[in-house]
Amino acid sequence: MVLNQNTIKSQALSKETLKVVDAFNALNTDEKLALLYFVYEKMGESITPAAPTATDPELAPKLLGDFYELSDDRQLAIMREIVNRENTEYSHAYGALKQNNQLMVWFAWAQAMGDTVVDLPENYQATQAINDALAQVEKLDFEGQISVLRTVAENMGYTDVQTIPSQAETGKTPSL
Template sequence: MTASYDKTISQAQSNETQKLVDAFNNLDTDAKLAWFYLVYKKMGDSITPAVPAAAEPELSPLLLGDFFELSDEQQLDIMRDIVNRKDTEYSRAYGAIKENNQLLVWYAWAVAMGNQVVDLPGSYEPSKAINDLVSQIEKLDFDEQISVFRTIAGEVGYTDVKPIATQAETGKTSSL
């Protein structure tokens, strides 16, 4: 499965996977961040083999380099801006890359949590909604999991790039 250039088209292929994407979208900002961390903590070994071969980490130096030099509070603000789709430098950098690279960003951040990346508070307990969502995703087969992850990763961040209109929409044929 390749990443979609049209961010308005969900990669979640079935009603079941789309329901999981919807459940993620119903979480609050910090719950979404906790979800990303927990998914990679529990399932990172199955997610990451699908990403490195298809990802291009050099396309996101701001997110996979400069980000690690920031304070915990700055990192948390950037993560919140990304999941809230705010128009900021980091959110634009995230929104400019394809889903496989976006998954790589979350993976790198999850791996570095507690060291180079702000960690969850020690007393943090995930909500029932987060635990249920992670549990439901764990039950999916690999292709369904990846479609959910790509959809979620692709729906956050900011971009003002619009998909190219189709011939059906414009009534014009492409010229060579």
């Protein structure tokens, strides 16, 4: 099986966590961005942060350096491009990262919102769908939360790298 930009990748997700991923995927682009912000805002309270030692910020200079110098409108456009998996420079930079570094990008952006990263509009009201999805994330244990966040993060950004079919999928053994 070759994954394309429309294929949802998941790793060892339970029925409960798949339900949360489905709720996220049902949101529109801006709702997804808001939900990510709210998830990271609640880290350390009802949501457990991933280990920061599992990331390497130097691997994302475009996303964690150049990005901060852009206008609010351009930053928001880039976030939307990443969520929508568009074939753009920043979406490629994001898609080239491993899951932990993708999560680190969203965490860093959420931490800088309102300072060096575009913030939610002052009068922003979360939709019921966002509130419901956030409540579902909060109910999960640490492993479930990280599983959902990794899946969500991995299914954003653009990459043209194709996965290599496994022996189970092809029925063939690898050869030189």
